[in-house]
Amino acid sequence: MKPPPFAYHAPRTVDGVLAALAELGDEGKVLAGGQSLVPMLNMRLAQPEALVDLSRVDGLDAIEVTDTHVRVEARVTHERLRRDPRVTPAVPLLRQALDWVAHPVIRNRGTSVGSIVHADPAAELPAVLGLLGGHMELRRVDGSREVAGRDYLLSPLDSDTAPEELAVAAVFPRPSAHTGSSFLELARRHGDYALAGVGAVVRLDEDRRLVSAEVACIGVGGVPVYVGLTEALRGQPHDALDLADAVGLVRAAIDPSDDIHATGAYRTHLTGVLAERALTQATAHATHEEIAA
């Protein structure tokens, strides 16, 4: 339960990080908060030749809140993002989801961008990024690119990040007016990996009828499963929702497998229940424009 030997790089600049990653190629791995990578090192599930630590980089620690988005840089911890008073009014779903991310002690070091790059199937933030239509900013020595959050996760623990690339930021768009959101999950112990989780985003029109609805389900597939529910729910009044069809669609969209924590059938059932509650809360949130959770 000790990390294997590795070379250690601690550049002072983003350019230094990019140069190190370019030089190391497949042998390098970025270390940010380490709350996923260090357990994997300790259990020897990961054995990189070299780590490139972001902890001494000058910069990469900004939370930028604008009229259009919240941009979170690579060194920002979950807890800092969760507590930033500008973030919740701008993108309520971030706070709604961050409340479920691990334990406070883990959130104190774990980074939000790192969690998305890590691509755990039960992680909350990749689903938030996808659900909001956000994107990742990636940089390499000779260029940069953006990847839509929804396309960024490829398979369990695999995101669309080349070895020589650094994920410098995640950009979460502000929702439009009359939009509500919610994030719910169930775990045996608060803060542990969820048995299943559901994020929901609902938009209403001026008459408080549903215009669009979508959920993202975590922990029930290799990557977040997005289920569009606009067809099923369009036109429904906010105070008399009939979610039976929507719940059926959500359950039909997932096929979780059995494991030591729960059967696939239980997870399917649970996801439906969470989806119903999350849609209800998101609708109420859209109505009241306050956090339902």
Place this chain on the structure above:
Amino acid sequence: MSATDATTSARTATSDRPGASGAVGPYDRVEVELTVNGVPRAAFVPPRRLLSDFIRHDLELTGTHVGCEHGVCGACTVLLDGQPIRSCLALAVAVDGRELTTIEGLAGPDGELHPVQQGFQDHHGLQCGFCTPGFVLSACGFLAEDPDPDEDTIREGMAGNLCRCTGYAGILQAVKQAAGVLRETGADPCARHAGRAADGAVAAGPESGR
């Protein structure tokens, strides 16, 4: 200039910090210095040294316990710059230069227990004691953020630590009592206990890192 100042100033040149001039090899040893419970401590370690092992093996502060070594049990929790973290999930080289508080850094200079420690003693918040240092430091960090928690909030705040003896009821009461005491005295939950004996005579600072 005191011995402490000399130690610090000798180490302020930043050019020799880990990774400053390229990589540190996997078997190289680099000097890592931390202020531990108010005292500068340093040791030469390889990059793969976990902070938990740095504390226990290199600094010989064995009050920090190591349980699962993958971030689940919380036994190794310490305060880094006043915030609770898992020391088994941090590399010593990555926290070089920062401030650490371990369980040895909480009781008053006269040995008087910190209010959180006192709470654990008063309410049987421990049996075997293995998880206790982690619980105590998690509680300190938790109470710094939430000085007046209700029972549900305490449960949630302490959920990152596992105890196999007590059934948690005593721990809950311990944290509750400590919250009351700390609110009353206005003391920083993450600071060394000043001690009731310290009327007017503010403790002259920690005497050692042990």
